[in-house]
Amino acid sequence: MSEALAAASETKELLVAPGASAAVVDVFRRQFPGRKAIVVCDPTTHRVAGESVDQRLRTAGLAEPAAYLLSDPDLYAEFRFVEQLESILRQTPAIAVAVGSGTINDLVKLASHRVDRPYLCVSTAASMDGYTAFGASITHRGAKQTFNCPAPRAVIADLEILRHAPPEMTASGYADLQAKITAGADWLIAHSLGVEPIEQRAWAIVQGGLRDALENPEGARRGEIKAIGALVEGLMLGGFAMQGTKSSRPASGAEHQFSHLWDMEHHTHHGLAPSHGFKVGLATLAITSLYEEMLKIPFERLDIDRCVSSWPDRATLESDIRRRFAATDFLDTALQETTAKHVSPDELREQLGRLVRCWPVLSKQLRAQLVPLSELRRRLKTVGAPTQAAELGLTAERLRQTFHRAYFIRRRFTVLDLAIRTQSLDRCLDSLFGPGGAWAS
Ligand SMILES: [Zn+2]
Known part of the structure; x- marks a missing residue:
């Protein structure tokens, strides 16, 4: 500390x-x-x-x-x-x-x-x-x-x-802390693909004691001093890392983009916006489920030519964004943020080449970083945070759309960018939302 x-x-x-x-x-x-x-x-x-x-x-x-x-x-x-x-x-x-x-x-x-x-x-x-x-x-x-x-x-x-x-406030904080697991995984990807290097000090501050701080959702629920102390210290550490890097990268990845998107869409449930932690908590489950599907794909044998040939140029991308976000008040944000991270076909080829080479190591690092979906769900349930989309007033279809839409609202490179660049997002979502999938309705 x-x-x-x-x-x-x-x-x-x-x-x-x-x-x-x-x-x-x-x-x-x-x-x-x-x-x-x-x-x-x-x-x-x-x-x-x-x-x-x-x-x-x-x-x-x-x-x-x-x-x-x-x-x-x-x-x-x-x-x-x-x-x-x-x-x-x-x-x-x-x-x-x-x-x-x-x-x-x-x-x-x-x-x-x-x-x-x-x-x-x-x-x-x-x-x-x-x-x-x-x-x-x-x-x-x-x-x-x-x-x-x-x-x-x-x-x-x-x-x-x-x-x-109130216990729901503690549950919300616990869920916000648990989100640092997927945030860390996203940073590992961005680092490995040469997009955004990991800053060791910020990484150590957030990830160093994270597992211990999340260890006791039962105690947090009951308001035990030790569990609450570990939780609040973990939350404060995330803030310090962000102060040091002047960026939310150390503590925020695709799961936070889900939450930001729902904020931007003015999502409410029973007339109220769900708490930040509750949104991020559900999104952490969603992103983890995507990771679990992605980790089944042998990216070391990725067909790079196929991915590059169907990569949209800027004009195609822009009309796609205009179509998707026409009815919102954040079309400009989507245009700006997506353009900022758009790469040329040559740059894409370079990135995917790196992916092919580093996947054997990166996939091991990701497996070590991530916590299984079933365990994350158990912890959120224990601490009293939502684990189903319906608890936040979201349909399965809306959750599925969120995987696509969240990609466009922030330039930050996450697992969503990896899924889009490798053309694997729809395939993963088909199995997650299909019969027997994690989000089957
Ligand atoms: Zn947060």
Whole structure:
């Protein structure tokens, strides 16, 4: 953890322990000497932690002005709440202390950046890895966007508070952590094909302790201190690796593209957008199932000529994208992102030649990296996260389309790119969605 903190460019201090929030005054004084604090929370986080954090800062003469309560019942990570918070921060030189989970952290992160100030985060749930991530995920004019802004200067994770968070929030965080398995597999592919080299330090930070951190979904479900501690540390580490590389690559692959696509399609279930972790958790299962099919294919005998001859040129690709995304509000994103990773026939031949040569080694590395679908499913069920598409309001057909559509929305090279370049995606999906397949309806 200390190595990871050293790699992090923005976060200087992380405290993970039972009762850690009692140290808020010390942490604040160390990180912001001579400054005053303004606690930001919502009614729920005020009750579980904000009130006592504010009280401690107040007793030490540091809390000024009074805590700011985001009390709108429809509070979510939307830009108008950033503006609201920003106008409050402009009235005071105080440093914001965000007490909450994803939404509050992202709102405070961006609002603080817009007034050019660092901030402190007291987390209230082990629900996602965004606490220590560079950037805030905010809905702006109806579309979810990642705004560039620094991670918090310090994070406090009081395990006594986290263990009492709603179980579905912990389950969501567990699923987000488990996604690092397929994210790592995608990076192995990109590395082997010469597309994006693995940065050893970031890899070690995320993958080093990942298996141990995921070991105890039963304990996480029950709110056991040790399991929650391992979970939250794993999530924070993902953020530190992303700070170090200034990219989400170390912690995000095709499974996150599924989740982003559903966000961009404004997908809701029973009127609500499912949590980030729940979407990513199901997508991790989907991507793992694709990997399991792909690993059955002997790519060392790939017919490269056939793949190159049917590779679309830019004009064909563009009209395909225009057709697929005509009815969406992110056609331009799809065009931009896909064009950015499109290669010429010669470049494709080069990449596939590498694949043929490295497949005996790469396929072994992938088998070692991946966890069997059945085991991933068991863990998600145990921790209380969805394992079936229908639980997120998705039909089998919609899930199948997602494999195709997710490819177009991000330039990141993943197993989807490998499947498309080798013309194996449809073949794999036929068996996954056909009789006896992992997603047979
Ligand atoms: Zn995530």
